[in-house]
Amino acid sequence: MSKQSRMKKKKEGYVPRAAQEQHFSKPKGSGEIKNGIFVYEGDITVDQLAKKLGLNPSEIVKSFFLKGKLLNINSVLDDELIAEICIEHGIDFQRKEIVDPSDFSKENIQDDPSTLVERPPVIVVMGHVDHGKTTLIDRIRHSRVAEGEAGGITQEIGAYQKEVKGKKITILDTPGHEAFTAMRARGAKIGDVAILVVAADDGVMPQTKEAVDHARAANLPIVVAVNKCDKPGANAEKVMSELAGINLTPEEWGGDTVCCKISAKSGKGIDELLDNVLTVAELLELKANPNRLAEGSVIDAQMDKREGAKATLLVRNGTLHIGDFLVVGNAYCKVRRMINEYGKPVKEAGPSTPVAVLGFSEVPTAGDIFRAFSTDKEAREIASQRQQKALNKNRSQGISLDTAFAQMNKDEGESTINLIVKSDTQGTSEALKDALNKLSVPSVNLKLIRCASGEVSEGDVVLAEASHASIITFNVHASALASALAKEKNIEIRHYDVIYHLTEDITKAMKGLLKPIFVEKVYGHGEVRAIFKSSKAGLIAGVYVTDGVLKSNSQVRIFRKEELVETSKLTSLKHVKDDIKEAKTKTECGLTIASNFKIEEEDTIECFGMEEERQDGW
Numbered sequence: 001m002s003k004q005s006r007m008k009k010k011k012e013g014y015v016p017r018a019a020q021e022q023h024f025s026k027p028k029g030s031g032e033i034k035n036g037i038f039v040y041e042g043d044i045t046v047d048q049l050a051k052k053l054g055l056n057p058s059e060i061v062k063s064f065f066l067k068g069k070l071l072n073i074n075s076v077l078d079d080e081l082i083a084e085i086c087i088e089h090g091i092d093f094q095r096k097e098i099v100d101p102s103d104f105s106k107e108n109i110q111d112d113p114s115t116l117v118e119r120p121p122v123i124v125v126m127g128h129v130d131h132g133k134t135t136l137i138d139r140i141r142h143s144r145v146a147e148g149e150a151g152g153i154t155q156e157i158g159a160y161q162k163e164v165k166g167k168k169i170t171i172l173d174t175p176g177h178e179a180f181t182a183m184r185a186r187g188a189k190i191g192d193v194a195i196l197v198v199a200a201d202d203g204v205m206p207q208t209k210e211a212v213d214h215a216r217a218a219n220l221p222i223v224v225a226v227n228k229c230d231k232p233g234a235n236a237e238k239v240m241s242e243l244a245g246i247n248l249t250p251e252e253w254g255g256d257t258v259c260c261k262i263s264a265k266s267g268k269g270i271d272e273l274l275d276n277v278l279t280v281a282e283l284l285e286l287k288a289n290p291n292r293l294a295e296g297s298v299i300d301a302q303m304d305k306r307e308g309a310k311a312t313l314l315v316r317n318g319t320l321h322i323g324d325f326l327v328v329g330n331a332y333c334k335v336r337r338m339i340n341e342y343g344k345p346v347k348e349a350g351p352s353t354p355v356a357v358l359g360f361s362e363v364p365t366a367g368d369i370f371r372a373f374s375t376d377k378e379a380r381e382i383a384s385q386r387q388q389k390a391l392n393k394n395r396s397q398g399i400s401l402d403t404a405f406a407q408m409n410k411d412e413g414e415s416t417i418n419l420i421v422k423s424d425t426q427g428t429s430e431a432l433k434d435a436l437n438k439l440s441v442p443s444v445n446l447k448l449i450r451c452a453s454g455e456v457s458e459g460d461v462v463l464a465e466a467s468h469a470s471i472i473t474f475n476v477h478a479s480a481l482a483s484a485l486a487k488e489k490n491i492e493i494r495h496y497d498v499i500y501h502l503t504e505d506i507t508k509a510m511k512g513l514l515k516p517i518f519v520e521k522v523y524g525h526g527e528v529r530a531i532f533k534s535s536k537a538g539l540i541a542g543v544y545v546t547d548g549v550l551k552s553n554s555q556v557r558i559f560r561k562e563e564l565v566e567t568s569k570l571t572s573l574k575h576v577k578d579d580i581k582e583a584k585t586k587t588e589c590g591l592t593i594a595s596n597f598k599i600e601e602e603d604t605i606e607c608f609g610m611e612e613e614r615q616d617g618w
């Protein structure tokens with residue numbers, strides 16, 4: 001802009017842009033009453049709040065003025081002031097959680113239900129070593145080749161899709177619960193149904209139980225594959241009774257666990273197994289919105305000599321396209337090439353589809369969550385925010401008895417505490433399970449992710465990290481490796497040797513979770529016997545306390561001939577000239593209130609406040 005035109009603009013009343021924004025920009029806050037609660041976000045002004053709550057803004061300004069706080073109707077209210085106004089008017093309030101776009105663990109994308117379509121289930125295969133997980137995965141993969149699919153599924157990609165009765169299922173190629181849980185520890189939500197492989201000639205083994213704990217911790221329904229039924233020593237009945245012993249009672253025994261007798265080697269029973277997996281998955285009503293930017297997890301990654309950093313992504317929701325901009329872990333990537341499980345290039349990958357992606361600046365880690373962005377700029381910004389956060393976060397937050405509870409899963413007002421309990425014998429473990437299951441605190445669930453005998457293993461620590469669980473031991477220690485890992489992950493292991501101390505601590509922690517409930521408490525009443533005028537304080541009521549106490553800073557209701565005429569707040573409480581905190585029964589005091597209401601002789605003052613109440617006598 002030339003000097004002349006600058007002068008001209010000045011004359012015409014031109015206001016620079018920055019100044020315009022300063023004068024006219026509106027605070028970016030909003031709020032509304034939802035289910036009787038005032039839910040707000042951002043900056044709220046006196047005027048905005050008054051409108052939303054149906055109050056008079058000048059009354060708010062006046063009441064704060066009388067309390068010695070200068071506001072105008074455009075003043076931005078802080079949380080404390082909003083709370084004060086809401087409490088004064090008996091309105092519940094809550095600040096809406098500000099969603100951090102760089103925090104992918106918070107599910108902040110809500111899909112409109114009308115956009116959702118069915119998505120294939122993702123299957124994970126777990127079980128004890130040598131029970132036939134790899135053989136089963138290979139068998140399913142190859143059966144597709146036998147069906148005459150062109151090319152055949154390459155093993156490189158780490159997952160594949162298979163059609164069962166015209167419906168797709170996605171099978172993760174990595175057998176074992178360790179890999180699965182390590183991914184979960186990184187925040188990934190992978191898998192919808194678990195196939196638990198148990199060899200019919202070996203039965204339920206320690207890692208079978210571990211796998212069950214991991215699947216349950218991830219809330220996966222379990223379909224059991226009783227494998228190696230072709231072997232001469234196979235005893236499927238024995239396996240079923242052992243399964244019943246770990247709360248997986250087979251359907252044919254009256255329970256609700258689907259158990260299929262198979263031979264991964266010959267392929268017998270596999271079609272039936274997959275049919276059953278599909279039926280279990282259908283009950284989950286898995287849905288996704290294919291018409292939005294993709295999000296999901298890295299399930300495998302490596303450096304390819306020819307093609308550079310390469311990762312298999314499993315799209316959980318949305319559709320991934322060539323040219324999308326991704327933030328993966330802390331890294332950024334532009335999708336240049338995508339390859340499906342047949343090694344063929346594809347242009348897009350929808351929900352539950354595994355796809356190998358090329359174009360990463362560095363090799364991501366399995367379990368990293370990815371999210372696609374529509375612009376390069378947005379993706380770069382989010383990636384840099386995540387990098388910065390990672391730098392600031394020197395140590396993993398870890399889990400201690402206290403912090404585990406802070407990280408509880410909140411579900412419709414219920415809180416869940418996850419625990420891993422290890423003890424010296426199976427008997428103690430059962431006794432602890434009973435004792436812990438008996439603890440009850442309203443709105444708090446105690447979930448025993450694992451309650452078993454034996455020392456704390458590295459697997460326990462990994463499971464604790466992935467499940468946000470605390471580790472409790474009874475008469476056992478942690479292995480040296482587990483202790484070191486727990487230290488590194490900052491996960492507290494608490495040791496006990498008296499059951500009562502253990503249950504007492506857990507109960508205390510459960511109580512700590514209770515959300516405070518505020519209830520109104522009437523402190524006392526007084527009769528107005530005289531009215532004084534003061535040049536400084538305005539009207540002062542001379543009150544005789546008839547019952548209870550009148551407390552300074554509390555709220556008051558004023559009744560005239562038994563009718564409520566005003567609700568306000570005490571601004572001063574004095575005995576003669578001294579400020580007092582309380583005026584007791586049968587004493588006299590002088591008081592002023594926050595509002596301009598004119599108190600008269602013979603009015604009754606009721607003094608009350610909101611107090612925290614612990615539930616059910618806790």
Ligand code: GDP
Pocket residue numbers: 127128129130131132133134135136175227228229230231262263264265266
């Ligand atoms: P993983 O450790 O659970 O992945 O077990 P593998 O799939 O590697 O299988 C362990 C061994 O059991 C291998 O020698 C397999 O050939 C064998 N095996 C797996 N499934 C069957 C089966 O159904 N029948 C028989 N007879 N052997 C099997």
